[in-house]
Amino acid sequence: MIDLYYWTTPNGHKITIFLEETGLPYTIVPVNISQGDQFGESFLRISPNNRIPAIVDRQPDDGGEPVSVFESGAILLYLADKTGQFIPADLRGRVQVLEWLMWQMGGLGPMLGQNHHFKTYAPEKLPYAIDRYVNETARLYGILNEQLEGKDYICGDYSIADMACYPWVVPHERQGQNIDEFPEIKRWMQAMEARPAVQRAYARAKEINTETTVNEKSRAVLFGQGRRR
Ligand SMILES: N[C@@H](CCC(=O)N[C@@H](CS)C(=O)NCC(=O)O)C(=O)O
CATH class of the missing domain: 1.20.1050.10 (Glutathione S-transferase Yfyf (Class Pi); Chain A, domain 2)
Structure with missing residues (x-):
């Protein structure tokens, strides 16, 4: 089971597309970046750059503790290697x-x-x-x-x-x-x-969020960031 920390933006869609294509079971944990959810302590522990997406794989292939991954490219590569799909073996x-x-x-x-x-x-x-x-x-x-x-x-x-x-x-x-x-x-x-999986990924986005991510209220949250500490 994969926990997907997600919001309805291009980098978020990349991962729902992959998960829908493969049928890997996943749960979406919404991180509303308009409201500042990306600064929550528990999220920062898995995504120190305060950006979505991130995942936690509760059943990693080595059988050990859950593995967390941030950065969408690293997540796609991790999941492709895990499933052996959508990256050539040669x-x-x-x-x-x-x-x-x-x-x-x-x-x-x-x-x-x-x-x-x-x-x-x-x-x-x-x-x-x-x-x-x-x-x-x-x-x-x-x-x-x-x-x-x-x-x-x-x-x-x-x-x-x-x-x-x-x-x-x-x-x-x-x-x-x-x-x-x-x-x-x-x-x-x-x-x-x-592709049906791409359509399902975008349909999931609509279920999670019907508003645009950048609006008057979210401007300061998204564009007013400086050094955190
Ligand atoms: N290089 C990162 C970029 C992630 C990124 O920029 N995510 C945006 C949404 S598309 C975000 O979380 N923004 C929140 C913020 O700016 O605080 C990746 O590909 O995962």
């Missing part, structure tokens, strides 16, 4: 999936996060910052579009790389991107959307 295939997983973690996620911040949430609209992240988003979309040429999924077969990237590309309109300029991404998104 050296070359595995390396490719790791490359695209890390590309998402180090590039696509952080840059698109800044795009959301400056384009949508920042109280002051700073043209330099908006252009910087909208352009970087376009660059990254171009790279992904190229990688998808001639393949059904990012690394050929469906993998944790797709689960990591997809939720970040869903809000393409508000990232200032015209998806018609990226036909391979458009086709891949349709394939992702058609």
